[in-house]
Amino acid sequence: MINETYKAMLGGKSVIRTLSEYATARGAEIGYDNVFDYSLGNPSVPCPPDFTKTVIDMYETAEPVKLHGYSPSLGLPEVRATIADSLNRRFGTQYTAAHIFPTTGAAGALSHALRAVTKPGDEVITFAPYFPEYQPYVGGTGAYLTVVPADTDNFQINFDAFEAALGPQTAAVLINTPNNPSGAVYSAATLQRLADLLRARQAEYGHDIFLISDEPYREIVFDGDEQPYPANFYDNTLTCYSWSKSLSLPGERIGYVAVSPTATDAELIVPMLGQISRGTGHNCPSSTMQLAVAKIIDETSDLSVYETNMNLLYDALTSIGFDVVRPGGTFYIFPKALEDDATAFCMKAKDYDLILVPSESFGVPGYFRMAYCIDTEKVKRSIPVLEKFAHEVYGL
Amino acid sequence: MINETYKAMLGGKSVIRTLSEYATARGAEIGYDNVFDYSLGNPSVPCPPDFTKTVIDMYETAEPVKLHGYSPSLGLPEVRATIADSLNRRFGTQYTAAHIFPTTGAAGALSHALRAVTKPGDEVITFAPYFPEYQPYVGGTGAYLTVVPADTDNFQINFDAFEAALGPQTAAVLINTPNNPSGAVYSAATLQRLADLLRARQAEYGHDIFLISDEPYREIVFDGDEQPYPANFYDNTLTCYSWSKSLSLPGERIGYVAVSPTATDAELIVPMLGQISRGTGHNCPSSTMQLAVAKIIDETSDLSVYETNMNLLYDALTSIGFDVVRPGGTFYIFPKALEDDATAFCMKAKDYDLILVPSESFGVPGYFRMAYCIDTEKVKRSIPVLEKFAHEVYGL
Numbered sequence: 081m082i083n084e085t086y087k088a089m090l091g092g093k094s095v096i097r098t099l100s101e102y103a104t105a106r107g108a109e110i111g112y113d114n115v116f117d118y119s120l121g122n123p124s125v126p127c128p129p130d131f132t133k134t135v136i137d138m139y140e141t142a143e144p145v146k147l148h149g150y151s152p153s154l155g156l157p158e159v160r161a162t163i164a165d166s167l168n169r170r171f172g173t174q175y176t177a178a179h180i181f182p183t184t185g186a187a188g189a190l191s192h193a194l195r196a197v198t199k200p201g202d203e204v205i206t207f208a209p210y211f212p213e214y215q216p217y218v219g220g221t222g223a224y225l226t227v228v229p230a231d232t233d234n235f236q237i238n239f240d241a242f243e244a245a246l247g248p249q250t251a252a253v254l255i256n257t258p259n260n261p262s263g264a265v266y267s268a269a270t271l272q273r274l275a276d277l278l279r280a281r282q283a284e285y286g287h288d289i290f291l292i293s294d295e296p297y298r299e300i301v302f303d304g305d306e307q308p309y310p311a312n313f314y315d316n317t318l319t320c321y322s323w324s325k326s327l328s329l330p331g332e333r334i335g336y337v338a339v340s341p342t343a344t345d346a347e348l349i350v351p352m353l354g355q356i357s358r359g360t361g362h363n364c365p366s367s368t369m370q371l372a373v374a375k376i377i378d379e380t381s382d383l384s385v386y387e388t389n390m391n392l393l394y395d396a397l398t399s400i401g402f403d404v405v406r407p408g409g410t411f412y413i414f415p416k417a418l419e420d421d422a423t424a425f426c427m428k429a430k431d432y433d434l435i436l437v438p439s440e441s442f443g444v445p446g447y448f449r450m451a452y453c454i455d456t457e458k459v460k461r462s463i464p465v466l467e468k469f470a471h472e473v474y475g476l
Numbered sequence: 477m478i479n480e481t482y483k484a485m486l487g488g489k490s491v492i493r494t495l496s497e498y499a500t501a502r503g504a505e506i507g508y509d510n511v512f513d514y515s516l517g518n519p520s521v522p523c524p525p526d527f528t529k530t531v532i533d534m535y536e537t538a539e540p541v542k543l544h545g546y547s548p549s550l551g552l553p554e555v556r557a558t559i560a561d562s563l564n565r566r567f568g569t570q571y572t573a574a575h576i577f578p579t580t581g582a583a584g585a586l587s588h589a590l591r592a593v594t595k596p597g598d599e600v601i602t603f604a605p606y607f608p609e610y611q612p613y614v615g616g617t618g619a620y621l622t623v624v625p626a627d628t629d630n631f632q633i634n635f636d637a638f639e640a641a642l643g644p645q646t647a648a649v650l651i652n653t654p655n656n657p658s659g660a661v662y663s664a665a666t667l668q669r670l671a672d673l674l675r676a677r678q679a680e681y682g683h684d685i686f687l688i689s690d691e692p693y694r695e696i697v698f699d700g701d702e703q704p705y706p707a708n709f710y711d712n713t714l715t716c717y718s719w720s721k722s723l724s725l726p727g728e729r730i731g732y733v734a735v736s737p738t739a740t741d742a743e744l745i746v747p748m749l750g751q752i753s754r755g756t757g758h759n760c761p762s763s764t765m766q767l768a769v770a771k772i773i774d775e776t777s778d779l780s781v782y783e784t785n786m787n788l789l790y791d792a793l794t795s796i797g798f799d800v801v802r803p804g805g806t807f808y809i810f811p812k813a814l815e816d817d818a819t820a821f822c823m824k825a826k827d828y829d830l831i832l833v834p835s836e837s838f839g840v841p842g843y844f845r846m847a848y849c850i851d852t853e854k855v856k857r858s859i860p861v862l863e864k865f866a867h868e869v870y871g872l
Contacts, residue, residue: 345478
């Protein structure tokens with residue numbers, strides 16, 4: 081018989097995906113240029129020309145049998161060493177190739193990391209607002225996800241609620257900074273307080289609590305700032321990364337888990353990730369992609385458009401009268417809706433061809449997400465429409 | 477704490493991988509040309525030049541944001557349609573895009589298919605000799621694998637043992653034809669008898685029994701024969717495929733699950749595979765690879781070298797006095813060892829720099845596997861060494 085658990089999941093369609101499909105259909109009616117589609121987090125800038133050149137060069141010059149051959153089950157050794165070296169240069173860490181496990185993007189990284197440090201029945205804590213796919217990532221391991229309510233003043237961590245939630249049942253804490261959907265960048269003070277609290281609770285409970293840090297937006301930070309590196313604050317950290325956003329390669333499925341050398345059993349965790357792969361059919365990302373990202377390890381796409389768009393939208397939303405925390409990074413902004421029911425708010429916005437994502441699936445009621453990974457020209461054209469919508473429907 | 481289940485798996489190193497690493501190390505001592513390395517099933521012929529041209533063309537001409545953008549969670553619609561059309565042309569099937577789910581190779585395909593049609597505690601039956609990774613693939617779902625003893629006369633199916641093993645607990649049967657490691661190609665008669673038996677047992681037990689057919693060697697069949705298409709014999713079939721062998725792309729991780737349109741709940745299974753992906757972090761194979769294989773859908777590498785090598789080895793082994801079933805396909809041959817203890821036999825062969833894989837991990841004692849995806853010139857040079865080994869150690 082087909083599996084009833086997965087069959088029962090068929091009803092639950094992603095609200096982001098549904099809105100994106102609506103935007104595409106509406107675009108077919110009135111021209112996609114006229115749909116202000118802020119639904120999907122798909123990068124809008126091309127990959128660096130060096131990435132394209134690198135791949136073409138490999139295809140033109142490398143021996144095909146070698147280029148397309150099996151990767152060892154823990155990834156290509158030279159690629160793992162290159163990733164370790166790059167992290168060490170940037171963050172002063174002490175990774176070696178033995179701490180790096182290449183994965184099919186952040187989804188692959190998170191699902192491996194979660195399996196390595198939890199067992200069925202364990203608790204994983206995350207913080208609202210959070211990426212809705214954390215539910216299946218955690219649920220797929222047999223652990224369960226507990227969501228700590230948001231600190232809506234600044235979308236850092238609500239430590240009162242977090243302290244109350246932590247308990248002996250907690251095996252791991254999952255953070256995402258810079259954050260989807262709020263755009264918040266966790267400060268050094270936030271990371272320090274998080275680390276201090278986890279160390280105290282480890283001692284109190286007599287077992288490890290692992291920090292799983294999901295960092296695909298690490299390179300998209302505004303105002304010349306940088307994301308403090310979470311693994312530098314806390315020993316038991318597994319860093320999960322994807323080149324989806326920094327190199328604009330979401331379809332290529334390439335990322336990694338980096339196991340902090342200071343973590344308990346650090347030397348065992350990468351071989352365990354290899355064992356986990358055998359049970360999920362993951363078996364390494366593409367060899368060619370591993371080689372390609374390693375060859376341009378310190379490059380990114382031109383990410384400046386996201387800051388331009390953020391400033392335009394933040395200024396416009398503020399001037400219209402929205403209550404909004406200024407994002408420190410990512411390509412998302414997360415304003416308060418103009419009525420308590422965020423879904424009702426977003427449905428009304430649809431009448432103006434403004435495609436906004438209501439916040440309920442991110443674990444916070446009453447907000448909405450705009451993914452401004454779109455052309456700046458369209459952001460500009462959307463501003464009078466936002467003004468008109470807020471004025472006509474809400475009297476602002 | 478780190479997960480004790482995965483930690484406990486660290487001891488179990490693959491004998492194939494261990495032998496392959498030995499061969500590489502020995503090659504560093506005496507020159508790899510002098511090591512007759514029959515350990516690994518890595519294709520030895522290059523991908524078709526059209527594959528390389530197609531990828532370079534995409535990188536040179538496609539818009540990067542679109543080329544490297546997210547694939548829909550069920551795969552690119554046009555790629556799914558192309559795969560369905562190709563199967564229909566070749567096998568007279570009735571697939572549509574809705575029945576095709578692109579995956580990261582056969583490992584990804586099998587782990588999805590198994591989760592779709594089993595629940596934890598169910599039984600999955602396979603036939604010795606079998607690919608050792610079936611153990612983690614099945615174990616990872618929470619089901620358990622029952623291995624039916626081999627029919628060593630011809631490595632078709634041992635139906636007496638199979639009939640005795642089947643029961644109400646059986647949720648799925650997993651076949652691999654052409655077969656790794658035996659090289660057997662299941663005949664139409666075998667597949668018909670298998671299908672008849674499964675239909676009878678479905679009726680008796682009052683529930684579906686799914687056939688999961690693992691077919692990465694489908695295009696490597698000798699003597700101008702073809703592999704009869706298993707899904708044409710049995711309605712409840714999920715076909716798992718990889719381009720690893722036919723296009724010599726094992727490192728690119730690209731394959732699919734094809735759900736027979738005649739299967740129970742056929743329309744639900746692909747969306748369920750999408751839900752399964754969310755829990756394992758699979759999230760589609762590379763968009764570029766999906767597009768590339770679709771563009772050369774009916775091509776293969778020049779696979780003729782495998783038949784050349786098989787004939788050379790089969791004739792030599794037979795003439796030396798080995799008991800061996802002539803392979804109908806793949807790039808493996810599976811002779812009987814010259815003593816009961818296959819591991820002891822293979823250890824003695826190592827002294828002659830013959831790297832042979834003992835059969836225990838394939839579920840059959842007393843045999844060994846040779847992966848003859850190597851240069852024909854080396855196969856020829858290995859024959860006098862095989863003769864010398866059999867003569868000096870076993871008096872043949």
